[in-house]
Amino acid sequence: MKKRHLAISTALIALLATGCAQNDEDTNASTDEEVSLVPISVDLTVPETGEAGETVQLSAAVTQGDEKVTDANDVEYEIWEEGKKEDSWMVKSEQKTDGVYEADAKFDHDGLYHVQVHVTARDMHTMPMKEITIGAGAEAQAATETEGEDSEEHHHGTEGFSMHFMEPEDVKVNEPSMMMVHLQQGENPLEKARVRLEIVVNDKKDEAQWIDLSEDKAGQYTGEVTFETAGTANITVHVEGDEGLHEHETHEITISE
Known part of the structure; x- marks a missing residue:
């Protein structure tokens, strides 16, 4: 009988220890998650x-x-x-x-x-x-x-608006390249904007390609582009949003074989 009670007690202690360890893991995971949510x-x-x-x-x-x-x-x-x-x-x-x-x-x-x-x-x-x-x-x-002022038009843009195009590195023909744009209004990410890329390769404007970017994080818009021709691509980022927001910037990247 004593052996039976000892076995039961041992099992209960093991269960309690496992539960405590699990709680500690859950607490740590929760803490890590809370830290990661802090901007x-x-x-x-x-x-x-x-x-x-x-x-x-x-x-x-x-x-x-x-x-x-x-x-x-x-x-x-x-x-x-x-x-x-x-x-x-x-x-x-x-x-x-x-x-x-x-x-x-x-x-x-x-x-x-x-x-x-x-x-x-x-x-x-x-x-x-x-x-x-x-x-x-x-x-x-x-x-x-x-x-x-007679020869140059100055564009002042929307107050507080910021755009950052992350230029891709080592862009090659027939290989997908990730395009990423960060948007900010004041000190906050600009969410739910319409972001499109107008891509012109080797000055062939009549063959311009349009790519819609998706917002995968607050203020971060991404999409993949595959180029079929080597040379120079002019990428114009078009951003549209609430209250008549319409901004654009043009960047140049090199496409290698």
């Missing part, structure tokens, strides 16, 4: 002013909740002069201290510039933006625009 946050630091030809330091502190994000996939700064988004340039960053990604930038002439940092980390993407005035800033820019 990443970026504190972008850009000086308000600077001088042409001098180095300007840019900084982005990336966090998730109270945690410093030291494993960001990509942190890159995009810079352009007011009204000239199509002439933007990119600057790579380096992580100087835990979760802080820095870069140096130079501006070759006076004007008002936009600095936008593109941060991809932990399956999320955000792209806050700030302005910097170089030298005489807007005054110099206004003079330049006045001189060229």
Whole structure:
């Protein structure tokens, strides 16, 4: 009888231990899931002013909740002069201290510039933006625009709207290439937009191809494209949304054999 009671007690202890272990696993899984749902946050630091030809330091502190994000996939700064988004340039960053990604930038002439940092980390993407005035800033820019206003149309775009086309690498003929676009309105992802790619290969506009992208995450739109011809493709991203939003940007990629 004692042996029987001992066996039953042992079995109950084993069941309790298994249940506790399972509860611990469930708790850990739940905690991990909760952490992953916390959005990443970026504190972008850009000086308000600077001088042409001098180095300007840019900084982005990336966090998730109270945690410093030291494993960001990509942190890159995009810079352009007011009204000239199509002439933007990119600057790579380096992580100087835990979760802080820095870069140096130079501006070759006076004007008002936009600095936008593109941060991809932990399956999320955000792209806050700030302005910097170089030298005489807007005054110099206004003079330049006045001189060229008869020959050039300036597109100012929707206030607070941001677009980032992730240019695919190593695009080859007859191999699917993933196209990805991130959209943001203010500090939030732009959801439920209509995003289409107009693709023209080797300037053959009469053979333009249209591809609809799908939103697989908040503000992230993707789709695959297969090119049948090597050469140069001009990809225009068209975005339409609520309240008359209609924006577009054109990017150029190379297709190899």
